[in-house]
Amino acid sequence: MDLQLKDRRALLTGGSRGIGLACARQLAREGCRVMLAARDRAALKAAAASIAEETGAKVFTCQVDTSSDASVKALVQAARDQLGGVDILVNAAAA
Numbered sequence: 001m002d003l004q005l006k007d008r009r010a011l012l013t014g015g016s017r018g019i020g021l022a023c024a025r026q027l028a029r030e031g032c033r034v035m036l037a038a039r040d041r042a043a044l045k046a047a048a049a050s051i052a053e054e055t056g057a058k059v060f061t062c063q064v065d066t067s068s069d070a071s072v073k074a075l076v077q078a079a080r081d082q083l084g085g086v087d088i089l090v091n092a093a094a095a
Contacts (some may be wrong), residue, residue, distance in 0.1 A: 006031030013093035020092030
């Protein structure tokens with residue numbers, strides 16, 4: 001399915017597993033540049049590698065604790081720096 005999302009920039013919290021990972025995988029298939037954000041650095045790297053291998057997309061990661069304002073601000077800056085901004089935001093981080 002072509003949702004006409006090629007070259008859009010997507011940021012996904014909770015992106016290393018579950019619904020966040022599934023959304024990231026589909027957005028990458030649609031041609032989006034994706035950034036996965038989650039607390040577990042190892043899980044982030046594994047998820048990014050899996051998506052990149054499956055889709056050929058370049059996948060960015062950022063370790064974040066969404067309960068921390070400073071951590072979220074750092075995530076926003078990372079998205080600006082690495083993606084150039086955000087077109088699509090998926091909040092799937094667990095509490």
